[in-house]
Amino acid sequence: MQFEDEPLVPGQRLPILPGHSSFGRLERVLRAGGFAVTAEIAPPDSANPAEVYERAALFDGYVDAMNATDGSGANCHMSSVGMCSLLCRRGYAMVMQVSARDRNRIAIQGDVLGASAMGVASILCLTGDGVDVGDHPQAKPVFDLDCMSMLSMIRCMRDESRFLSGRKLTVPPPVFLGAAANPFAPPLDYRPLRLAKKAAAGAQFVQTQYCFDIEAFKRYMAAVRDAGIHEKVFILAGVGPLASARSAEWIRGNVPGVHIPDAVVRRLKGAVDQQREGVNICIEMIHRIREIEGVHGVHIMAYRQEHWVAEIVERSGVLDGRRPWQPPLDWKNAAWDRDYPTVPDAPGRQAMEKVS
Numbered sequence: 483m484q485f486e487d488e489p490l491v492p493g494q495r496l497p498i499l500p501g502h503s504s505f506g507r508l509e510r511v512l513r514a515g516g517f518a519v520t521a522e523i524a525p526p527d528s529a530n531p532a533e534v535y536e537r538a539a540l541f542d543g544y545v546d547a548m549n550a551t552d553g554s555g556a557n558c559h560m561s562s563v564g565m566c567s568l569l570c571r572r573g574y575a576m577v578m579q580v581s582a583r584d585r586n587r588i589a590i591q592g593d594v595l596g597a598s599a600m601g602v603a604s605i606l607c608l609t610g611d612g613v614d615v616g617d618h619p620q621a622k623p624v625f626d627l628d629c630m631s632m633l634s635m636i637r638c639m640r641d642e643s644r645f646l647s648g649r650k651l652t653v654p655p656p657v658f659l660g661a662a663a664n665p666f667a668p669p670l671d672y673r674p675l676r677l678a679k680k681a682a683a684g685a686q687f688v689q690t691q692y693c694f695d696i697e698a699f700k701r702y703m704a705a706v707r708d709a710g711i712h713e714k715v716f717i718l719a720g721v722g723p724l725a726s727a728r729s730a731e732w733i734r735g736n737v738p739g740v741h742i743p744d745a746v747v748r749r750l751k752g753a754v755d756q757q758r759e760g761v762n763i764c765i766e767m768i769h770r771i772r773e774i775e776g777v778h779g780v781h782i783m784a785y786r787q788e789h790w791v792a793e794i795v796e797r798s799g800v801l802d803g804r805r806p807w808q809p810p811l812d813w814k815n816a817a818w819d820r821d822y823p824t825v826p827d828a829p830g831r832q833a834m835e836k837v838s
Contacts, residue, residue, distance in 0.1 A: 506603025583610030
């Protein structure tokens with residue numbers, strides 16, 4: 483991956499260059515060598531679009547893209563594709579998560595085409611948690627595909643202009659493909675190999691599970707570098723604030739794949755303001771992660787603590803003075819073709835932002 487030919491210059495627009503798979507801001511920031519910041523936007527248990535806009539507004543000017551989760555934890559919420567539809571209309575850069583748990587190959591391919599037509603430029607492929615851990619354990623899981631076969635399928639749609647069946651597409655979806663990675667799930671020596679397989683299947687970026695154990699993450703990244711995988715895929719390390727020692731203990735005991743060291747829990751227990759200390763720990767994590775070679779950004783997961791994201795980004799200095807795009811104050815009356823130049827012939831006519 484070449485960064486030096488596509489520098490991030492304050493005040494200049496991020497171009498779409500040959501070799502880009504999408505028109506999306508996330509890919510442009512990463513390929514320009516920027517340390518990207520993404521965050522998860524929690525879907526509402528509601529049909530009210532205002533709730534989606536209110537949640538997205540917490541991230542305005544602080545993140546390069548937002549992940550719309552897809553039945554995370556096998557719990558039912560507003561759909562990922564529905565949230566993306568609402569937010570792409572306002573110019574947000576969305577990462578649409580797709581779980582193989584709930585859809586077969588026919589439905590997934592249809593969703594990919596529809597999402598791309600709406601302006602979604604990045605898709606995160608997930609196998610998905612089993613229904614037994616969610617709020618509908620009686621549901622019938624699909625699992626027609628896993629994350630790797632989904633990556634391969636969508637890459638085929640994009641690069642070969644055909645469905646998995648072989649039938650031709652008239653216009654392929656220009657999407658930036660992502661996957662999840664868990665550096666802390668045993669067997670640990672297999673984790674870099676699995677990342678390599680996802681890259682080979684089509685993943686261009688990965689977002690990891692929470693990296694509370696920085697030393698273990700360093701060992702993982704050393705193995706990734708030894709195998710040269712960091713040159714094939716952009717790696718965004720998962721971070722996030724812990725609300726309290728009690729919540730930390732619950733998460734590590736009930737959320738598969740999350741490893742929180744005892745030292746972190748003890749530090750939270752000893753704090754006068756545990757929520758504030760959780761934010762401090764998250765900021766320190768970002769500082770340490772930025773020093774690790776091969777890491778291209780952070781993915782902030784702040785479930786029910788989204789209001790802390792702005793402070794985390796500001797205090798960590800992770801953007802290096804760069805200001806990501808945000809909607810105009812009077813977005814309904816914005817002259818998009820004049821004030822927010824668009825990409826010719828790009829699906830969804832995604833706005834190109836200035837780096838300020």
